[in-house]
Amino acid sequence: MKRRTLIATSALALGLSALGGAAMAQDDPLKVGFIYIGPPGDFGWTYAHDQARLAAQEHFGDAVETSYVENVPEGPDAERILTQMALSGTDMIFATSFGYGPAVNAVAERFPDVAFEHATGYQQESPNVSLYNARFYEGRAVIGHIAGRMTETDTIGYIASFPIPEVIMGINSAYLHARAVNPDVRFRVVWAYSWFDPAQEAAAAEALIDQGADILMQHTDSTAPLQVAQDRGALAFGQASDMTEFAPDVHLTAIIDNWTPYYIERIQARLDGEWEAQNVWHGIPEDEVTFAPFNDRIPDDVQAEAEEMIESIRTGEYHPFTGPINRQDGSAWLEDGEVAPDSDLLGMNFYVEGMSGEIPE
Amino acid sequence: MDFSSFNPMVLAAALMVAATPILLAAIGELVVERSGVLNLGVEGMMITGAVVGFTAAVTTGNPYLGMLAAMAGGAALSLIFGVLTQLLKANQVASGLALTLFGLGFSALLGQGYAGVVPPRTAKLDLGLLSDIPVLGPILFRHDPMVYVSVAIVVAVWFWLTYTRSGRILRAVGENHDAAHALGYRVLRVRILAIMFGGACAGMGGAYLSLIRVPQWTEGMTAGIGWIALALVVFASWRPVRAMLGAYLFGGILVLQLNLQAAGIRIPAEYLAMSPYLITILVLVIMSSGRARKSLAAPGSLGKPFHAAG
Numbered sequence: 001m002k003r004r005t006l007i008a009t010s011a012l013a014l015g016l017s018a019l020g021g022a023a024m025a026q027d028d029p030l031k032v033g034f035i036y037i038g039p040p041g042d043f044g045w046t047y048a049h050d051q052a053r054l055a056a057q058e059h060f061g062d063a064v065e066t067s068y069v070e071n072v073p074e075g076p077d078a079e080r081i082l083t084q085m086a087l088s089g090t091d092m093i094f095a096t097s098f099g100y101g102p103a104v105n106a107v108a109e110r111f112p113d114v115a116f117e118h119a120t121g122y123q124q125e126s127p128n129v130s131l132y133n134a135r136f137y138e139g140r141a142v143i144g145h146i147a148g149r150m151t152e153t154d155t156i157g158y159i160a161s162f163p164i165p166e167v168i169m170g171i172n173s174a175y176l177h178a179r180a181v182n183p184d185v186r187f188r189v190v191w192a193y194s195w196f197d198p199a200q201e202a203a204a205a206e207a208l209i210d211q212g213a214d215i216l217m218q219h220t221d222s223t224a225p226l227q228v229a230q231d232r233g234a235l236a237f238g239q240a241s242d243m244t245e246f247a248p249d250v251h252l253t254a255i256i257d258n259w260t261p262y263y264i265e266r267i268q269a270r271l272d273g274e275w276e277a278q279n280v281w282h283g284i285p286e287d288e289v290t291f292a293p294f295n296d297r298i299p300d301d302v303q304a305e306a307e308e309m310i311e312s313i314r315t316g317e318y319h320p321f322t323g324p325i326n327r328q329d330g331s332a333w334l335e336d337g338e339v340a341p342d343s344d345l346l347g348m349n350f351y352v353e354g355m356s357g358e359i360p361e
Numbered sequence: 362m363d364f365s366s367f368n369p370m371v372l373a374a375a376l377m378v379a380a381t382p383i384l385l386a387a388i389g390e391l392v393v394e395r396s397g398v399l400n401l402g403v404e405g406m407m408i409t410g411a412v413v414g415f416t417a418a419v420t421t422g423n424p425y426l427g428m429l430a431a432m433a434g435g436a437a438l439s440l441i442f443g444v445l446t447q448l449l450k451a452n453q454v455a456s457g458l459a460l461t462l463f464g465l466g467f468s469a470l471l472g473q474g475y476a477g478v479v480p481p482r483t484a485k486l487d488l489g490l491l492s493d494i495p496v497l498g499p500i501l502f503r504h505d506p507m508v509y510v511s512v513a514i515v516v517a518v519w520f521w522l523t524y525t526r527s528g529r530i531l532r533a534v535g536e537n538h539d540a541a542h543a544l545g546y547r548v549l550r551v552r553i554l555a556i557m558f559g560g561a562c563a564g565m566g567g568a569y570l571s572l573i574r575v576p577q578w579t580e581g582m583t584a585g586i587g588w589i590a591l592a593l594v595v596f597a598s599w600r601p602v603r604a605m606l607g608a609y610l611f612g613g614i615l616v617l618q619l620n621l622q623a624a625g626i627r628i629p630a631e632y633l634a635m636s637p638y639l640i641t642i643l644v645l646v647i648m649s650s651g652r653a654r655k656s657l658a659a660p661g662s663l664g665k666p667f668h669a670a671g
Contacts, residue, residue: 041477071580157623190622198577199570199584203379207619210371223477224575246479357625 030271033090034068035081037097038196044221044240045195049096052259059264063271074099082107086114092270095119105129115275117266120166127277132262135283137173138313139255141320142306143237146252147215148178148185149302150235157208158189159201159218159225163359165348167219172352173320174217179354188213191360198224209234226251242292254292261287281342284313321345326353372616373500377508378574380612382566384511386590387604388518389562394594395522396555397535397662401457402442403563404587405464410435410564411571412468415480415578424483424572428565435564436557438464443556447549450666469580476578483573505573519601531555535660538667548667592641598648599660611637
């Protein structure tokens with residue numbers, strides 16, 4: 001009974017502060033909460049979100065008060081922490097991992113005045129749940145091209161996390177663009193079954209190099225594979241943030257998750273009282289996917305080609321999944337010139353033709 | 362399927378590195394169990410060693426000081442277990458499990474702010490000519506110093522348990538603590554020293570992960586290796602040299618799993634992940650049946666509390 005009263009009171013308080021809107025913003029800052037799957041010090045996924053949080057804080061100054069909770073496991077813990085945040089008067093919550101979906105939707109229903117932003121999700125059961133994602137496959141097309149041009153053993157090692165569409169999409173995009181410039185190229189994939197497990201990622205990197213890979217790509221968040229690559233003299237690409245300092249000699253470039261423009265835009269909308277739920281998928285054109293400076297070891301002509309590809313994606317002239325593309329089993333997926341619909345990408349559960357190995361279930 | 366990319370030399374070299382943390386933790390636990398104490402806190406002591414070693418190495422800039430700190434950290438944690446079970450006569454199984462849970466949480470607390478920090482590098486040992494021997498060179502002689510330290514510890518423990526007076530006293534205490542006590546040996550002192558040795562070895566094994574193998578600090582980074590080490594002691598039927606072979610077998614399974622994946626051969630990771638435990642259960646079954654039983658039996662007083670009566 002008591003608890004219910006508490007929830008009702010705070011919901012009322014939230015409602016009032018939402019009504020107060022911009023007028024109250026001066027003395028009563030907008031509270032924005034973030035929940036992270038890993039530690040901000042991972043230098044990968046969570047680090048990128050935290051950098052954007054800091055940039056937004058800097059941008060808005062006293063008008064906004066941000067806070068975060070790190071290492072929140074997906075599942076019941078996430079729901080508990082989201083509820084706590086909502087109860088403590090947070091006006092807007094960014095939940096930055098795919099698996100927070102059920103928790104976000106459950107909590108959003110109980111706190112209709114809190115604006116929820118869920119990264120990489122697909123469930124939108126209340127009008128206060130907004131979804132955002134980034135087209136990382138655009139970045140992977142570019143590094144696939146660079147890897148295809150630079151590999152000497154024709155073998156690229158790929159450290160994958162979980163067999164979900166987001167990851168499979170990345171493998172396919174990198175492979176297609178590596179093969180386009182090097183028909184002999186082979187991808188070897190190791191599934192780490194974790195987004196962040198430095199021990200497993202390092203062991204996977206060792207195994208891939210032992211298996212003849214001379215360039216590593218990763219869809220996991222730690223810097224451990226780069227450190228292994230540096231030790232073993234293999235080349236590698238960073239993930240989510242510029243990881244150059246961990247492997248200065250072999251870090252070719254990194255796909256950077258740049259959430260700052262989106263976070264500033266959405267927090268501004270909330271401040272102005274114009275926030276509405278949406279479902280967006282930004283990429284290179286919106287500067288949500290950017291690149292770390294190219295390493296000098298990438299030959300000039302390859303750098304130029306990569307820049308050219310980035311530009312053509314930026315202008316919308318080129319889509320990394322443009323037909324003809326067949327599935328691994330040889331059946332046709334995209335006709336000549338056909339561009340992959342987003343729904344196909346978001347549900348991608350097959351390798352493209354030429355990839356060896358199977359996707360685990 | 363494509364086996365052409367498998368290089369047995371490379372695999373053998375990789376498995377020695379993968380096995381080292383398991384081996385270090387297992388040889389420590391082996392001594393503890395030979396003294397008649399069952400400490401299930403190996404995982405907790407390893408992770409504590411990992412974080413203490415990491416913070417010490419980052420602070421001092423010297424990975425070897427980190428190793429020493431990890432040993433001290435693991436030993437200090439094991440001392441809690443020693444006091445609880447030996448002086449206060451607490452239940453060994455429950456105390457050991459508590460030690461593991463405590464170690465996992467405590468290490469996460471100590472490691473706050475150390476995620477993403479790069480520790481000082483440990484140079485590989487330059488063994489000159491030895492490294493250039495064909496086949497054996499790459500497998501045996503191109504590792505970091507700790508790989509050799511772990512082997513040296515195994516040999517030393519084997520020699521000590523088999524041929525020295527103090528080693529025999531430890532075994533006597535483990536086989537029959539009442540008899541050992543009657544002969545005038547200090548059962549509790551022997552056991553507490555053994556427990557601290559076990560803690561120091563587990564701590565070193567943990568620091569091997571955070572300082573050399575990965576090298577980074579993450580919460581829960583030992584990921585069950587302590588439990589594999591516990592299983593390994595039983596698998597080795599409490600013999601040091603068998604423990605080493607077992608560690609290389611279990612380490613080999615870990616390495617092989619990733620290499621099979623990289624070669625595009627699909628074996629569900631779960632099967633290989635559970636194989637060390639399955640093998641251990643199998644060994645236990647074989648051990649407890651027939652003639653093998655006597656020669657492979659556990660120390661007589663293992664896990665039993667000692668009350669100095671009369």
